[in-house]
Structure formats: C-alpha cells, structure tokens
Amino acid sequence: MAILITGGAGFIGSHFAELMHATTDEQLICLDNFNDYYDPRLKRANAETVAALDRVTVIEGDFCDESANSQLIEKHDIRRIVHLGAYAGVRYSVQNPAIYERSNVGGTLALLEAARKAPHSIDRVLVISSSTVYGCGADIPFCEDAPLGIPASPYGATKRAAELLGLTYHQLHGLPVACLRPFSVYGPRLRPDLALTIFADAIHNERPFPLFGDGSIRRDFTHVSDICSGLKSALYADNVAGETFNLGHSEPIEMRRIIEMLAEYLGKEPQIERRPERPEDLPITYADLSKAQRLLGYEPQVPITEGLREFCQWFTQWHAGIAGC
Ligand SMILES: NC(=O)c1ccc[n+]([C@@H]2O[C@H](COP(=O)([O-])OP(=O)(O)OC[C@H]3O[C@@H](n4cnc5c(N)ncnc54)[C@H](O)[C@@H]3O)[C@@H](O)[C@H]2O)c1
Numbered sequence: 323m324a325i326l327i328t329g330g331a332g333f334i335g336s337h338f339a340e341l342m343h344a345t346t347d348e349q350l351i352c353l354d355n356f357n358d359y360y361d362p363r364l365k366r367a368n369a370e371t372v373a374a375l376d377r378v379t380v381i382e383g384d385f386c387d388e389s390a391n392s393q394l395i396e397k398h399d400i401r402r403i404v405h406l407g408a409y410a411g412v413r414y415s416v417q418n419p420a421i422y423e424r425s426n427v428g429g430t431l432a433l434l435e436a437a438r439k440a441p442h443s444i445d446r447v448l449v450i451s452s453s454t455v456y457g458c459g460a461d462i463p464f465c466e467d468a469p470l471g472i473p474a475s476p477y478g479a480t481k482r483a484a485e486l487l488g489l490t491y492h493q494l495h496g497l498p499v500a501c502l503r504p505f506s507v508y509g510p511r512l513r514p515d516l517a518l519t520i521f522a523d524a525i526h527n528e529r530p531f532p533l534f535g536d537g538s539i540r541r542d543f544t545h546v547s548d549i550c551s552g553l554k555s556a557l558y559a560d561n562v563a564g565e566t567f568n569l570g571h572s573e574p575i576e577m578r579r580i581i582e583m584l585a586e587y588l589g590k591e592p593q594i595e596r597r598p599e600r601p602e603d604l605p606i607t608y609a610d611l612s613k614a615q616r617l618l619g620y621e622p623q624v625p626i627t628e629g630l631r632e633f634c635q636w637f638t639q640w641h642a643g644i645a646g647c
Pocket residue numbers: 328329330331332333334335353354355356357365383384385386405406407408409410425429450451452453503504505506507508513
C-alpha cells in the first residue's frame with residue numbers, strides 16, 4: 323500500500339513527503355512532470371532530497387494522463403492521494419489560462435477518474451485548492467461555508483473547478499474526497515515566482531524591486547510545516563470526506579510590514595519601486611480556522627517572525643550555494 327503525492331517535487335509536495343517519511347511508515351510515491359513554469363533544477367533538487375529517503379519513490383510523469391494514473395494506482399497499490407500538483411502562480415494564469423485549465427482542471431479530473439476506477443478501495447483523496455477561491459467580495463475572515471466571491475484570476479477559477487469536481491466525485495461516486503485551501507504558504511525552498519522570494523532576492527542583492535499598490539495588501543502567511551500538518555490530519559481524520567477546510571494562520575499581515583521584516587532579517591535596505599496595483603491581487607486573505615480546528619485539530623504553530631527569520635536564513639545559505647556553483 324502507498325500514498326501518492328502529486329507535485330511531489332514542488333515546494334509543498336517535497337515538504338509533505340519529508341513530513342510523512344519522518345512521522346509514518348507509509349510508502350510514498352511522488353509524481354511530478356518537472357515542468358518549466360519555474361526553474362526545473364529546483365524541482366530536481368527537491369526530488370533528489372526526497373528520493374534519498376527510504377520508502378520514497380519519485381516518478382516523472384503527467385497526472386493529466388488518466389491511463390498512466392490508473393497504472394500507477396494499481397502497480398503501487400495507492401490507497402491515499404494528496405493532489406498537490408498544479409500550475410500554482412496567480413499572475414502567470416492571467417496570460418496563460420489554457421495550461422491552468424489543462425493541468426488544474428483536466429489533470430484533477432484524470433486523477434479522480436483513475437481513483438474512481440481503481441481495482442481496490444481508495445481511503446482518501448485530498449484535492450489541494452487555494453485561498454484564491456474566495457475571490458472578490460467574500461466576507462472577512464474567509465469561512466468555508468459562506469458564499470464565495472468571483473475568483474480574481476484564472477488560477478482561482480481553476481482551483482474552484484477542481485474543488486467542485488472533487489466534491490462531485492464524493493457525492494456521485496462516494497470517493498472520499500476532502501478539499502483543502504492553503505493560505506500564502508512560505509518556508510525553506512519557497513517557489514521563486516512568489517513575492518516573498520522576489521523581495522528577498524532583490525533585498526539580498528541590493529537591487530530595486532516592484533511593489534504593486536501601496537503595500538497595504540494583507541496576506542495570511544502560513545508556514546509550510548503548519549500546512550503539511552493540516553494535510554496529514556486531513557489524510558487520516560474521520561468524517562472529513564465531502565468537506566472543505568481552510569489551512570491558514572488567521573493573522574493577515576500587510577506586505578509593507580513583510581518587506582520591513584525581510585530587510586531587517588537580511589540586514590539590507592529595501593529599494594522599492596511603486597507600481598499600480600493589479601486586479602488579480604485580492605486586497606486581503608484571512609482564514610477562519612474554526613472548522614479546521616474542530617475537525618482536523620489544526621493549530622498553526624509557527625509565528626510569522628520566527629518563520630520569516632528561518633526563511634531568510636535558508637535564503638541566504640541557498641543563495642551562497644548558487645553563487646558558489
Ligand atoms: N504555495 C502557496 O502559497 C500555495 C497557496 C495555496 C495553494 N497552493 C497549492 O498547493 C499546491 C502546491 O503548490 P506549490 O507552491 O508547492 O507549487 P509548486 O509549483 O512548487 O508545486 C507543484 C508541482 O506540480 C507539478 N506539476 C504541475 N502540473 C503537473 C502535471 N500535469 N503532472 C505532474 N506534475 C505536475 C509541478 O512540476 C510542480 O513541481 C498547488 O496545488 C497550489 O495551487 C499553494
């Protein structure tokens with residue numbers, strides 16, 4: 323028996339594989355197609371880290387291929403699936419919506435179909451969504467059972483579509499699907515396309531960087547270790563099939579404050595270049611955690627000060643390693 327982690331070479335997927343390896347005896351299959359949305363060498367490095375662990379197998383492949391998914395599920399006797407694989411950037415989706423539709427919607431469907439047709443029972447499928455599904459106009463803090471706004475980006479729309487497919491497969495076929503909505507995840511090995519990495523890189527290298535809007539946008543930054551703990555709970559908890567959960571920190575913080583903290587921890591002055599705000603950026607993300615606390619026992623542990631300090635230490639070491647190559 324094994325657990326399938328799609329996107330297992332990505333930022334969250336590789337951390338999740340490490341957590342599962344450290345805290346369970348499960349066999350873990352990490353599936354990733356190493357696409358070039360961001361530098362695939364970073365994904366290869368993540369894959370090497372997890373492949374070095376016993377009980378972890380990294381497989382290069384595309385979850386949009388339903389028959390390959392079926393073969394994988396049968397061959398490795400997959401019983402639980404953590405579907406983290408996706409095109410995950412908000413801005414890139416505005417110009418490239420079709421690849422988001424293919425991977426995030428078509429790929430999720432191909433995986434759900436393979437799970438539905440599996441020759442053995444599937445104990446849990448986690449569809450990893452995003453706080454972006456709350457869209458514009460949702461009440462604050464974001465609550466899973468309140469009405470959603472319209473997604474501000476094609477990325478958000480594809481994540482909502484993936485959730486709905488998962489919930490439909492639960493209702494129609496009894497597939498034990500639960501949906502998770504992570505909020506602004508950060509930590510070591512963070513994706514290079516995200517604002518935190520872009521800011522840290524520019525501050526560290528004493529270069530100017532763009533800030534869209536006046537920095538008053540607030541994000542509910544959540545450490546990757548807290549997200550992974552929440553995913554693990556959802557993988558095993560009873561009574562969560564058919565449910566959707568926020569995984570956040572519930573303490574939104576302004577981007578200008580984040581920049582101040584990065585500058586302090588990196589020991590350099592930020593050189594901010596103001597740009598107009600962008601319509602795909604929600605003004606605030608803010609997780610109501612009461613449902614995740616109640617049903618998953620989810621309690622985020624890492625304060626932003628501690629997590630950002632650790633992120634800056636990792637970034638500085640990682641950057642020195644790259645520069646030394
Ligand atoms: N990082 C965040 O702040 C955040 C917030 C909310 C939700 N999420 C969601 O969490 C998940 C993981 O995000 P991440 O930040 O680790 O992103 P990531 O890009 O680092 O990881 C996703 C991985 O999926 C792989 N992938 C994409 N399409 C694939 C396909 N068709 N077949 C096989 N592999 C494929 C990519 O190569 C990548 O390694 C995503 O579903 C994302 O939407 C992330």
